[in-house]
Amino acid sequence: LTTSSDQYLPKSLHRYEWIFGRDFLNSGGIDATKALAASVAISPRTRILDVGSGLGGSAFYLCSVRGADVTGVDVLESMVKESTARAAASGLKNVRFICGDVLIHHFERADFDVVWSQDAFLHIPDKRVLLDRLFRLLRPGGQLVFTDYARGRGRGGDEFEEYASNYALLTPDDYATYLKTAGFADVACDNATEEFVKYLREELAQIESGKNSAGETIDESDRRYLLERWQLKLRCCEAGDMGWAKFRATRP
Ligand SMILES: C[S@@+](CC[C@H](N)C(=O)[O-])C[C@H]1O[C@@H](n2cnc3c(N)ncnc32)[C@H](O)[C@@H]1O
Numbered sequence: 001l002t003t004s005s006d007q008y009l010p011k012s013l014h015r016y017e018w019i020f021g022r023d024f025l026n027s028g029g030i031d032a033t034k035a036l037a038a039s040v041a042i043s044p045r046t047r048i049l050d051v052g053s054g055l056g057g058s059a060f061y062l063c064s065v066r067g068a069d070v071t072g073v074d075v076l077e078s079m080v081k082e083s084t085a086r087a088a089a090s091g092l093k094n095v096r097f098i099c100g101d102v103l104i105h106h107f108e109r110a111d112f113d114v115v116w117s118q119d120a121f122l123h124i125p126d127k128r129v130l131l132d133r134l135f136r137l138l139r140p141g142g143q144l145v146f147t148d149y150a151r152g153r154g155r156g157g158d159e160f161e162e163y164a165s166n167y168a169l170l171t172p173d174d175y176a177t178y179l180k181t182a183g184f185a186d187v188a189c190d191n192a193t194e195e196f197v198k199y200l201r202e203e204l205a206q207i208e209s210g211k212n213s214a215g216e217t218i219d220e221s222d223r224r225y226l227l228e229r230w231q232l233k234l235r236c237c238e239a240g241d242m243g244w245a246k247f248r249a250t251r252p
Pocket of ligand 1: 054102118
């Protein structure tokens, strides 16, 4: 996992959920999940693998609202314990969470209809190995759909490069090339940085006000941490160093 070691400790998760909404660890929270889900065919029998399922927000949405059968996989045991407990508390049946590294975990069935992921691949350095693996986890005709942070062409500004050194970011074009090399067809790559910036601005307004959309407050030290991070992310996006992209591809 490429990340600063304390990124997913309970204190950090509380901070992220305060701004992203309960069960979510991605910018835009449930709105980003709904928007991504609108781009893929999901019916009650659709079997989805959610890679880097975190606290389970997208899995819960896909299962409870869209009726899919969802398996979440996350490399952190703490995440899997928490998402499993939350699924049990809400009585959801068609969802389960597995602790494992998606690159090496042995799945009982490797014929998912959809492999789904939101903002998790930035933690996985070898995209060639990752995309080969995801290809083999899909049934023929199955779809891969994901969002990820992206980088602009060439070297970015110093503050961006320092931020990005914690992650493994590609340009959207490089991602599309890796997808095609892995054998995927119908590769669609949307630069969604505008949508990302809209989420960041809405989140920043809440951070500045000190109250989230549920009207909850947060410790001043956490608020300052979030303020600095969100201002940094916005500066990097405005400079063209950082972006966000959505991808869809089919296993022929
Ligand atoms: C930014 S969080 C996103 C969580 C969730 N998708 C969401 O949007 O709320 C990224 C997640 O990916 C997980 N992750 C990173 N590398 C992984 C790997 N190799 N296999 C499975 N999960 C991984 C992390 O543990 C973390 O929970």
